[in-house]
Amino acid sequence: MSQILSTKNIEILKLIDEQKPASIQELANFSGRAVSILSRTLKNFQRHGIVDLIEENRRKKPVALATEFNVELFLLFLHIVVEQKPIRL
Numbered sequence: 001m002s003q004i005l006s007t008k009n010i011e012i013l014k015l016i017d018e019q020k021p022a023s024i025q026e027l028a029n030f031s032g033r034a035v036s037i038l039s040r041t042l043k044n045f046q047r048h049g050i051v052d053l054i055e056e057n058r059r060k061k062p063v064a065l066a067t068e069f070n071v072e073l074f075l076l077f078l079h080i081v082v083e084q085k086p087i088r089l
Helices: 007-019 024-031 035-047
Strands: 051-056 059-064
Touching: 007 024, 007 035, 007 059, 024 035, 024 059, 035 051
Parallel strands: none
Antiparallel strands: 051 059
16 A cells, blocks of 8 residues: 555545546656556556546546545554563573
8 A cells, every 4th residue: 555655646646636637648647657667656546536537528627536635544553472481591
């Protein structure tokens, strides 16, 4: 999940939400990123329910479904008991 929510990808989500691009090509123009890289990123977003890609006039229009995220970390502490045997001298 950390790769999906990288700084660059969050910027892409903000662009989608604010600029409402009509196509991946238009998003590429806004972002300066290559269409091929954006396509891969957007498909990954789509798999995770973050973006929808709507087919319009033979183009795929990216639509942000999620723009705010809560990250919760759960730490599990394991206590390992090591049996110590006395050393005989």
